[in-house]
Amino acid sequence: MSEHSYSRTDVIVIGAGVAGLSAACSLREAGLDVLVLEARDRIGGRILTLREGATRPVELGAEFLHTAQNPLLEIFEDAGTATVGVGGTRTLPEGFDAQLAATLDSLAAPDRAQPASNYLAAISSEDDRALMTEAFEAQTGRESLRRTSAADAIKELHLELEHGEFMSTYNSRVPEGLDLITTFLAEDLPLQISTRVERIVRTDNGVSVIASAGGAVQIFDASRVVVTLPLGVLKNNDVQFEPPLPDDKVQAIHETISLDIVKVLFVFDGDVWPLDEEFKHTDDDIVSALWHSTYGGAPGGETVVVAWAVGDEARQLMSLRAPDVLPEMLGRVRKHLGNTALNPTFATYHSWLSDPYARGAYSHLPPGASPDARLRLAQAIDGRVFWAGEATAEWRPRTVHGAYLSGMRAAAEILAEEPARLVSN
Structure with missing residues (x-):
């Protein structure tokens, strides 16, 4: 491989998902020179919008903008x-929020190692237990309660009460495709795709980022770096850090887990959704939930059905041979919709666990994880290595706008450094 150096810049941002693009936009608006490096041949990270197979864009990754307070709106x-x-x-x-606040005040705090399921079982009052069960189940996109930290789930409930909105109660779609948010953020940003970062080296003068692109080794030097690598990539040591990451950072990485999620899309001719509700939670062993993407103003003549598997259900699904995934899920969709004659005009799926640049979907705190694990994931190292991404978000992890806000937070941390130290040599 050939080797060459890239001209020095103020800040290198690793990852062109929403977190990285948000950080880069904020830094560039403040007058800093920024370069974004992305391993994939596209931007967007775990936003993956398809524009073929249906008459409208469909989402294989993130799909909804959660809450009416979402800054991306x-x-x-x-x-x-x-x-x-x-x-x-x-x-x-x-009145749910007032009841929840009063119940939380009356209950003992959970132990760090306590699963949410065990915490619920220990509540003596049936009314309090029913309320807390409903509150936990309203937290979108978690693992099963036995694999969920009770301390983290309750911490999130307190934050939702503080902000006055629960994530599961309001969603928005972007009919033209959620990936437009990354198009907007990336406009005019210096950005290099198909560039896989292999090492991040802290030096006396800042950082050196060693990457491979087009069969060549490239070296990028900067005063600072913003790391937005997905948690699964960090856990797999796909990128080496020199000197090694501090023990506290490594511990936080390994305490936090990446959820296993498989999203399956079917496109059917006509209106094939017979259910009163638009979103159905199931007790199926490989389907966690079903929903459809028909909404006011959507193109007629077809129904896009999403079969979603998370946690245990995703692992069960991915134990099948790859050619068997779509037929098996189609059988389950037919059963839940009560129509054995359903045949899709288009079908596909994506496993984020199998994606080498993600190695899992969004983050999750299991029993035993420290409640401050996300805070430690976000903590900068030596004023040179900064961190963003939904896993580092104290507020609204597991969401696109949590990633967006984390990028803004990392940029603010850099801008708070001494201005003289940010000037490129």
Whole structure:
């Protein structure tokens, strides 16, 4: 392999997902020279919008903008791109927040090692147990309660009460494709795709990032680096750090897990959704939930059905041979929709665990994880290596806008450094 050096810049951002692009935009607006490096041949990270197979864009990765307070709604509005409210995945009763606040105040705090399922079982009052069960189940996109940290679940409930909104109660779609958010953020940013970072070296003058691209080794030097690598990539040591990461950072990486998620899409002719609800939670052993992407203003003549598997269900599904995944899931969809004659015009799926640049979907804190693990994941090293990504987000992890806010936070940390130290030599 040939080797050459890239001219020095102020900040290198590793990863062109929403977190990396958010950080790069904020830094560039502040007047810093920024370069974004992305291993894939596309931007977007775990946003993956398909524009073939259906009459509208469909999402194999992140799909919804959660909550009415989502800051990305304003970006789409400013860009003149429509978003459509599609309701929530759960409906909470009136007065739920006040009841929850009072119940949380009355209950003992969970132990760090306590699963959410065990925490619920230990609640003596049936009414309190029922309320807490409903609250835990309203937390979108978690593992099973036996694999969920009770301390982290309750911490999230307190934050939701503080902000006045529960994530599962309101969602929006972007009919033109969620990947437009990365298009907007990436506009005019210096960005290099198909560039796989292999090492990040802290030096006396800042950092050196060693990457491979097109069969060549490239060296990029900067004063700072923002690392937005997915948690699964960090856990697999796909990128080497020199000197090694501090023990506390390594511990936080290994305490936090990446959820196993498989998303399966079927496109059917006509309106084939017979259920009253738009989103169905199931007790199926390989299907966690079903929903459809028909909404006000959507193109007619077809129904896009999503079969979603998370945690145990995803692992069970991925134990099948690859050629058997779609037929098996089609059989389950037919059963849940009560129509054995359903035949799709298009079908596909994506396993984020099998994606070498993700190695899992979004992050999750299991029993035994420290409640401050995300805070430690976000902590900068030596004022040179900064961190962003949904796994580092204290507020709204597991979401696109949590990733977006984490990028803004990392940029703010860099900008708070002494200005003289940010000037490239």
